[in-house]
Amino acid sequence: xxxxxxxxxxxxxxxxxxxxxxxxxxxxxxxxxxxxxxxxxxxxxxxxxxxxxxxxxxxxxxxxxxxxxxxxxxxxxxxxxxxxxxxxxxxxxxxxxxxxxxxxxxxxxxxxxxxxxxxxxxxxxxxxxxxxxxxxxxxxxxxxxxxxxxxxxxxxxxxxxxxxxxxxxxxxxxxxxxxxxxxxxxxxxxxxxxxxxxxxxxxxxxxxxxxxxxxxxxxxxxxxxxxxxxxxxxxxxxxxxxxxxxxxxxxxxxxxxxxxxxxxxxxxxxxxxxxxxxxxxxxx
Ligand SMILES: [Fe+2]
Numbered sequence: 134x135x136x137x138x139x140x141x142x143x144x145x146x147x148x149x150x151x152x153x154x155x156x157x158x159x160x161x162x163x164x165x166x167x168x169x170x171x172x173x174x175x176x177x178x179x180x181x182x183x184x185x186x187x188x189x190x191x192x193x194x195x196x197x198x199x200x201x202x203x204x205x206x207x208x209x210x211x212x213x214x215x216x217x218x219x220x221x222x223x224x225x226x227x228x229x230x231x232x233x234x235x236x237x238x239x240x241x242x243x244x245x246x247x248x249x250x251x252x253x254x255x256x257x258x259x260x261x262x263x264x265x266x267x268x269x270x271x272x273x274x275x276x277x278x279x280x281x282x283x284x285x286x287x288x289x290x291x292x293x294x295x296x297x298x299x300x301x302x303x304x305x306x307x308x309x310x311x312x313x314x315x316x317x318x319x320x321x322x323x324x325x326x327x328x329x330x331x332x333x334x335x336x337x338x339x340x341x342x343x344x345x346x347x348x349x350x351x352x353x354x355x356x357x358x359x360x361x362x363x364x365x366x367x368x369x370x371x372x373x374x375x376x377x378x379x380x381x382x383x384x385x386x387x388x389x390x391x392x393x394x395x396x397x398x399x400x401x402x403x404x405x406x407x408x409x410x411x412x413x414x415x416x417x
Contacts, residue, residue, distance in 0.1 A: 141398075142248045142258060145175050145212075146388035148188040148305075148343030149363035151221060152199045160382040164193070164365040165202055171364040171387050172206060174404040179389065182212055184246060186262065188343040188361070189219025189305030191227065200230035207231075218242050218266035219305040219343060220276040220319070225269075239283035242266075245291050247298065248392065258392045259298040261291050265306040265321050276377065278306025278321040278344075285326060292334045300337045301390075301397060307342040307360060309353035313368060315377035316345050328354045339397045341388070348386065348401045359399045362386040 150168040151159060158164075175182070192199035207214055216234050218224055224242060228234060235244040246260040265278035280288070292300065306321035308328065321327065331337050332354060340358040347368040349360040364385035371379060384403040391398040 141391040141393035143179060143182045144260070144388075144390040144392065145179055145182045145185045146188060146303075146341060146361055146390060147171060147175075147185070147364060148361045148388070149190040149219065149346055149365075150187065150203075151190050151193040151363065151365060152203045153193045154196060154198050155202065157193075159193070160366045160380050162365050162382065165206070167365040167385055168203075169206055171385060171404045174407070175387050175389075175402070176211070180211070182389075183248065184260075185210065185212055185214045186260075186303055186341075187214070187216050188262075188303055188341060189217045189265075190221045190343060190363075191216060191219065193221050195221060195223030195226050197226050197229065200226055204230055215244060215246065215262055216242065217262050217303065217305060218264050220266060220278065222266060223268075223271065224264070224266060237283075237287050239281075239287065241284055241287070243284065243287060257298045259291070259295045259300045261288065261300060261302045263288065263302065263304040265304050267322075277319040278304075280321065280323045280327055285323070285330065288327075289330055292330070292337070295334070295336060298336065299392070299397075300334065301339045301341060301392070302331070302337065303341045305342065306344050307353075307358070308340070309358070311345055311349055311360070312372045313345060313347075313377075314373055315375045315379075316368070318375075319377055320344075328356075331356065339399075341390070346380070350399065357397070359388070361388040361401060362403075364404075 151164045241264040248258040267279035308321040308324040310317045346363045366380035367383040369381045389400040
């Protein structure tokens with residue numbers, strides 16, 4: 134039996150799972166099967182996880198049947214789940230399928246997750262999950278993200294009340310350039326106001342995003358960030374490319390975040406490729 138030495142909190146993240154309707158595929162895969170495979174892998178190997186966060190693009194078209202296909206996979210999980218919107222989702226159909234998800238007074242799908250310090254030590258953490266979906270009204274082929282005044286005011290309130298807590302922000306659309314020109318044109322467009330606010334709070338430690346479908350990390354405006362891959366389809370390494378709909382069946386992944394007393398430690402697990410047979414030493 135494995136003894137779990139808990140010196141951190143562990144958060145599992147799936148992004149851009151893009152559930153399609155029955156019989157439809159992306160790059161030859163049913164995204165539902167890809168998410169099912171990844172989620173089973175994550176739950177098997179991380180039974181100590183505290184929370185599961187899905188950072189948007191839960192569905193490919195925001196249709197009720199697509200959310201209905203997702204629903205059984207998230208039923209009876211052994212840990213709490215937070216759902217977030219992406220540009221491919223629709224807030225109303227998401228909430229019809231998942232009415233237990235928290236919404237703000239302005240009707241946005243946003244919430245705070247407060248974690249007590251990991252026993253026996255460790256800092257307290259506040260996770261802020263934002264809704265960057267721009268609409269309604271829904272405009273065809275509009276994929277850029279937004280944080281309207283109501284959402285920005287809500288974010289400020291969560292930052293103001295965070296106290297000593299270390300803050301991580303989760304949002305579907307990155308608020309910075311990644312080098313993929315086509316995707317950068319549809320990033321979170323209220324980026325200036327976002328960073329003007331967030332940079333006033335030195336306890337904001339990290340930003341987690343999706344949208345690009347590729348593992349990307351670094352700092353932007355002095356704050357660390359990580360973008361995770363999709364379980365199904367990835368952005369090919371075509372920096373400078375102006376399109377935004379390129380997809381390749383490179384290995385899928387999910388994210389594992391360890392919130393420890395040392396910092397925010399981020400792993401990306403390619404669940405198809407993962408090998409768990411330990412190799413003792415080297416042959417050469
Ligand atoms: Fe996506």
